[in-house]
Amino acid sequence: xxxxxxxxxxxxxxxxxxxxxxxxxxxxxxxxxxxxxxxxxxxxxxxxxxxxxxxxxxxxxxxxxxxxxxxxxxxxxxxxxxxxxxxxxxxxxxxxxxxxxxxxxxxxxxxxxxxxxxxxxxxxxxxxxxxxxxxxxxxxxxxxxxxxxxxxxxxxxxxxxxxxxxxxxxxxxxxxxxxxxxxxxxxxxxxxxxxxxxxxxxxxxxxxxxxxxxxxxxxxxxxxxxxx
Amino acid sequence: xxxxxxxxxxxxxxxxxxxxxxxxxxxxxxxxxxxxxxxxxxxxxxxxxxxxxxxxxxxxxxxxxxxxxxxxxxxxxxxxxxxxxxxxxxxxxxxxxxxxxxxxxxxxxxxxxxxxxxxxxxxxxxxxxxxxxxxxxxxxxxxxxxxxxxxxxxxxxxxxxxxxxxxxxxxxxxxxxxxxxxxxxxxxxxxxxxxxxxxxxxxxxxxxxxxxxxxxxxxxxxxxxxxxxxxxxxxxxxxxxxxxxxxxxxxxxxxxxxxxx
Numbered sequence: 001x002x003x004x005x006x007x008x009x010x011x012x013x014x015x016x017x018x019x020x021x022x023x024x025x026x027x028x029x030x031x032x033x034x035x036x037x038x039x040x041x042x043x044x045x046x047x048x049x050x051x052x053x054x055x056x057x058x059x060x061x062x063x064x065x066x067x068x069x070x071x072x073x074x075x076x077x078x079x080x081x082x083x084x085x086x087x088x089x090x091x092x093x094x095x096x097x098x099x100x101x102x103x104x105x106x107x108x109x110x111x112x113x114x115x116x117x118x119x120x121x122x123x124x125x126x127x128x129x130x131x132x133x134x135x136x137x138x139x140x141x142x143x144x145x146x147x148x149x150x151x152x153x154x155x156x157x158x159x160x161x162x163x164x165x166x167x168x169x170x171x172x173x174x175x176x177x178x179x180x181x182x183x184x185x186x187x188x189x190x191x192x193x194x195x196x197x198x199x200x201x202x203x204x205x206x207x208x209x210x211x212x213x214x215x216x217x218x219x220x221x222x223x224x225x226x227x228x
Numbered sequence: 229x230x231x232x233x234x235x236x237x238x239x240x241x242x243x244x245x246x247x248x249x250x251x252x253x254x255x256x257x258x259x260x261x262x263x264x265x266x267x268x269x270x271x272x273x274x275x276x277x278x279x280x281x282x283x284x285x286x287x288x289x290x291x292x293x294x295x296x297x298x299x300x301x302x303x304x305x306x307x308x309x310x311x312x313x314x315x316x317x318x319x320x321x322x323x324x325x326x327x328x329x330x331x332x333x334x335x336x337x338x339x340x341x342x343x344x345x346x347x348x349x350x351x352x353x354x355x356x357x358x359x360x361x362x363x364x365x366x367x368x369x370x371x372x373x374x375x376x377x378x379x380x381x382x383x384x385x386x387x388x389x390x391x392x393x394x395x396x397x398x399x400x401x402x403x404x405x406x407x408x409x410x411x412x413x414x415x416x417x418x419x420x421x422x423x424x425x426x427x428x429x430x431x432x433x434x435x436x437x438x439x440x441x442x443x444x445x446x447x448x449x450x451x452x453x454x455x456x457x458x459x460x461x462x463x464x465x466x467x468x469x470x471x472x473x474x475x476x477x478x479x480x481x482x483x484x485x486x487x488x489x
Contacts, residue, residue: 003489007482011411011451012441012475082451086409089343089450095244095257096336098310099406100317103460108453109408185454191476193469 011085012189014078019186021075026183026208028068033215040222045152046143052151056133076119083112107181114178121171128158159223172217179209239265239326242334243278245290248347255347257336267327271314272297272304274326291350297322299463302398305405306351307338312402312461320400320463340401342410344447357447358399358415364443365436366419368428381427394422396464403458403466409450414458416444417474418466424477434481441478 007013035055038047055061107114132138133151141150158164183205187193192201241262248255265274272294279289295303304321308314314324329335337351345353383391395418403414420437423429429436452471459468 003482003487006442010441010478011445011449012478013482015451016475016479086411086450086453089410089448090341090408091343092341094307094310094338094341095246096307096310096338099457100311100460104455104457108455111453181454188454188468188472189452189475191472191474191479193472 011082014082015189017074017078018082019189021071021078022182022186024071025068025075026179026212028071029212029216033212036216036219039152039155039219045141045150045156048152048155049141049143049148049150052133053148056149072122076115079112079115105181107177108185111178111181114174117174118171118178121167121174124164124167125171128164129154155219156223156227159220160227162224165220165224168220169217172213175216176209176213179213180206183209236267237331238263239267239329239331239333241265241274241329241332244334244336245351246338246347247290247350248339250349251346255350257338265326267325269326270297270322271306271308271324271326272322291348291352293352294322299323300398302400305340305353305400305402307340307405309336312340312405313400313463317460318463318465320398323463340405342401342404342449344410344412344449345401345404353401355399355401357449358401358412360447361412361416361440361443362399362419365432365439366423367432368423368426369432370428383426387425391422391425394418394425394466394470397422397462397466398464400463402461402463404449406457406461407450407453408455408457409453411452411458412444412447412449413452413471413474414462414466414468416440417470420474420477421470424473433477434485435487437474437477437481438485438487441474 001009008017035051036048038051039045041047129151132154133149136149138149138151138154140147141152142148159168184198184202187198187201243260243262244257245260246255247258260278262274262278265277269277272292275290275292282289293303293305295301297304299320299322302320304313306313306321308321308324313319313321314328316324316328339345339347339351340353340355342353344357345355348354397415397418399415401415404410404412407414420440423436424433454468454471456468459466
């Protein structure tokens, strides 16, 4: 192995990959949520369909899509490698293990579990919207005499199903807890801590996690309660 | 025996102790009823009493690590009632007193659990993995010769304080024991920070962190999940800041050191 692969296959190297990909995925969440806000325009889905058409046809977005997939793959791959290593580091468990209360957060101890819930949600989510949108089984809709895929109606239809609404809301709760630990933890892993800005990162990370996930979770709830 | 308070009420306890003959034999928790323990005794003195009774009965005494018994050597260990060094904060087991428990309590005593710390016997684990990490780079090379003048190398007070805080690590392994991943990051980061901050440590700065982290991984310790369990259980209060410092050191060293292989 050369120095590069050695660096990124060390435990610290893998944590750095987790941090960088994690923060990158956070930036994706912002873009995704901003785009989704077009769902709330009361125009029968016109703005949302135009937005989704732009996302599917723009070259830069398509290129970033590949980077995004790589970001997910590296994040998930390193999570699996690290989790297996961490499990192996304690082959015999304690008969009694009662850490002092409130010294560690539940989220920090369960990032793997939360990540798995998010992955299941992600697969359901891609199956609901990405697969039909990309591999074409959507109804056409006319907007100013041009034909577009009507992703809006499939959003509306999907969220009439309470099971989907439940899966989406649970997915967002898992994501919120994952980010509450993950966001500030990423900076710690990257060595970016300082008494001048770490308190800000912690407060910002908490607000970011809650607001982003709340923003996403409102969408299925909104359609479930308004479009019956 | 300690116990300078004649009015202190003596305690009766039930111990559940991990007994394991050697590295190759499986162990188990064995229950021992213990009577007439003074609350002024330290936890290790209580175990001494138990062992004296076991010896009288011609049984194998409980093997446990101890040395200075004043909280500075890092030899004593023990996972007591589910916590490293027992229920008190910032305390080694030798400085834990029986007054921290109540009469009639059941106390479970286990060895540190980590793949990198195999159990030698009963409650004694092999912590040589820490020694090997230290040998990989936890030192400074200095020429022998005359004693240098005091304050010849100016060091800012804030840096000296931080380096000293990191240097208080006694290498007991409570961080590894408390971490859900059995990670040694707090220990290694304390050793790396202590030396990297001081001028004397700058010579081997990059190679040090590269080699110590590589050795840490070879030993089979887990990675850091930033839960903070290590710092909460550390008897000398090593800060999580050291872990961030080491990650920064590691990344910088990997990007700029001369070690290409």
